[in-house]
Amino acid sequence: MQSKSFIPPVRTLMGPGPSDVHPRILGAMARPTIGHLDPQFVAMMDDMKHLLQYAFQTSNQLTIPVSAPGSAGMETCFVNLVERGEKVVVCQNGVFGARMKENVERIGAEAVMVEDAWGAPVDPDKLETALKNHPDAKVVAFVHAETSTGVQSDAATLCKIARAHDCLSIVDTVTSLGGTPVQVDEWGIDAVYSGTQKCLSCTPGLSPVSFSERAVDKIKNRQSKVQSWFMDLNLVMGYWGEGAKRAYHHTAPINALYGLHEALVVLQEEGLENAWARHRRNHNVLRAGIEAMGLELIVQAEYRLPQLNAVSVPAGVDEAQVRKRLLQDYQLEIGAGLGALAGKIWRIGQMGYASNSKNILYCLGALDAVLSSMNAPINSGAAVKAALEQLNS
C-alpha cells in the first residue's frame, strides 16, 4: 500500500503543549542541514549556549539543550546527579513528581516523598520537615510549574531550604521557562531542565538544561559511571564544551537545533521581562472571559501559572466531547486533565507565541458555542465581552 506525504491540518494549539510554533521557527527547521562538527555549526552552538544562559538567567557554563524531549532532560538531571543508594527528597503535587520518583528508583536510589494536593503548590514547611527527618538526603527535586495542574511553586524558597540542608536541587521548569520568571542563579538552582514546546514557541523534541558549579563538581567526581551512556554529561560536555575542538559523542539533531536557536533569538528580541508580562496580561484576559462564562479556575490566584489554566468542567458536561468538538469544528486543541484530575478539568494553555489576544477571543468564542450547543450551564455571550473589556482596560 502506497503511503502519501502527511499534510497536517492547521490547528490552534492551546493545550498543555505543544503550543503554536512561531512561523520563523518553522522556517528555521527547513534550513539546509550541515554537519554536527562543521565550524559554522559549532559557532551556532556557542551562541545557543549564551541564549540559553539568558533564558535561564544564569552564568552556568554547562547550559545546553539535551538532544531529546523534556522527559530525557529530567532523566539527564537525575542519572547524572544521583548515585545508587543515595537518598533524594521528591516533592510531588502532580503528575511530574511521580515521574521524578520513577527516575530516582530506577537509579537504585531512595525517594523520600513530600506530598501535596494536586492543584496546590509544594509546601516549604513539609520539605523542611522531610530534610530534618532525613539528614542524609543528597538531593531535593521538585516541579516549578506543574503542567498537570497549572500550579507554580516557590522555587526560590525551596532551593534555599535544600541548600541549607546541603542538598543539590533539581528543578523542572518545562512549562515555566520563557513564560514566568525562572532565575537559576538568583534562586540557587543546581540542576534545571525545560522543554522547547511550551513557552519557547518551538517544536517539541529538545530539553534545555543548566547545571551549577556544585552540580558539575558532583558529576565530575562520581563514584560510579552514569548509568546512561547517551545522557552522561561527562561525555556530552566533550561535544558542547568550550573552544573549537569538539569530540563526537552523538550526532546532534541539527535542524531541531536550528529551530531552538531561532526560538531563543525571538525570545531575546522580545525580552524576557516583556514575555513574562505578556503571558500575565493575556492570562488576565482569558481569566476574565472564563469567569464571566461562569466557569472556575481550580488553582488559587496566587499560585496560578499564567500560561496554563486549569478550568473546572461544568456539572453534567462530557469534557471529552467538548474537546472533540473544538478540534473538529474549530481546529482548536485544549488539554484534558491528567491522573487525579482526569475528567474534571480542561487545561487551556497560553504559551509562548500562542499567548495572544486573537487566540484568547477565538478560544472563548468556540468554547461558548460548543458548551451552549450542549446546553451546559454557562452565561452564554458573556465571555468574549468580558475578555475584551479586560483587554482594553
Added chain:
Amino acid sequence: MQSKSFIPPVRTLMGPGPSDVHPRILGAMARPTIGHLDPQFVAMMDDMKHLLQYAFQTSNQLTIPVSAPGSAGMETCFVNLVERGEKVVVCQNGVFGARMKENVERIGAEAVMVEDAWGAPVDPDKLETALKNHPDAKVVAFVHAETSTGVQSDAATLCKIARAHDCLSIVDTVTSLGGTPVQVDEWGIDAVYSGTQKCLSCTPGLSPVSFSERAVDKIKNRQSKVQSWFMDLNLVMGYWGEGAKRAYHHTAPINALYGLHEALVVLQEEGLENAWARHRRNHNVLRAGIEAMGLELIVQAEYRLPQLNAVSVPAGVDEAQVRKRLLQDYQLEIGAGLGALAGKIWRIGQMGYASNSKNILYCLGALDAVLSSMNAPINSGAAVKAALEQLNS
C-alpha cells in the same frame, strides 16, 4: 549582545552522516505543528509504523522511531533487553562495538568481547567460539555496517549463530538501513536500531527501532524495571501501540517525525531494491574515480559498504588540511577517520539522497584539485574521466 538568526551555508554532505537531506524532507519539517495526541497525528504514526516495517523488511508489531538520535536507539535496545548480571557477547570491529560494551557495562551486565581488526568484518567463527565458551550468554550484539570503517558484516550468519545458542540478537543498522539490504525477519534479528541521517536522507535526531516477538516477550517479562524511564519500551508501547487510544508518555518530536515520515514515503516511492541498486551503482562510480586517482579503499571489496568509502590518505598529506580546504573552498564535507584510523583515512559517504552522480563528480573534482595543489602523489585528471566511463558503462 543581540544574537541573529542562524543562516547555515549550503553544503554538500558526503561524510559519515548527516548526509544531504532531500528537499521534500526539509519542507516537511516546516509543516504546522499539531498535538501528539491529535487523531490525525495518531493516524500518521500508524502509517509511519507500516513504512518502517517496509524499510526494515519486517512484520514486527513493535517497529517505531525512538524520539532521540541513534545512540539513544542503541541504548533503548540494550536497557530493555539486558538485565543486571546477564552476559552479553559484543562483537567489535570499530568504534560502535566499544559503545555497545559501554552500554552493557552501565547496566551492570557483563560484556564478553569478540574482537576483529578495524576494517575487517566480524568473524562468525569467533562468535561461535565465544558462545561455546560462554553458554550462559543471553544476548549477542554487533554492528551490521560499521560507520567508522565502512565495513559490512554478515548479519544473517551472525544472527543464526546467536539463535542456535538461544541468544537474542541486537544489530546496529545505523548506516545500512535504506542503503544496503537489511532483512530483519529473514535474518532473524531480534532487536535492531538505525538512524535517520544516513541512507534515509533525513535530518538527524530520531532512531528507528524494531523488536521481534521473542524480544518483546523478554521485555514484558523482565525481573527488574528498565533502568531508563524515558527509554522503557513497556511505557513507550502505550503511546505507539495499536488502536486509537494512546497513553501520554513523553511529548513526541512532532516536526522531526514529519520529516522521517516524508523520508520513508520517498524511500517507498523509489522502492527499497532500487535504492540499494543506486547505492551500489554510485559506489562503483566513485570507486573508479578514487582508484584512478591512485588512492586506495582500505576495505576488501566483498565487505565494502557502498554508502561509506574508507579512503587511505596518501603519504605525506595532512588529511585535516584537505578536509578544511574542501569545506572552505568547495562547501563539501567528507569525514575523518575515528579511533585507530584517525589521520589515516577519509570517510566519503554516498548516503541516501547524497548518492548521486552530481555529488560524485563534484567530490572527485574537488579532491583532485585540493590534493594537486598540495603536490600530493596522485594521478591528477584521471578521476573524473574514470568515473564518467564507469557511469556510462
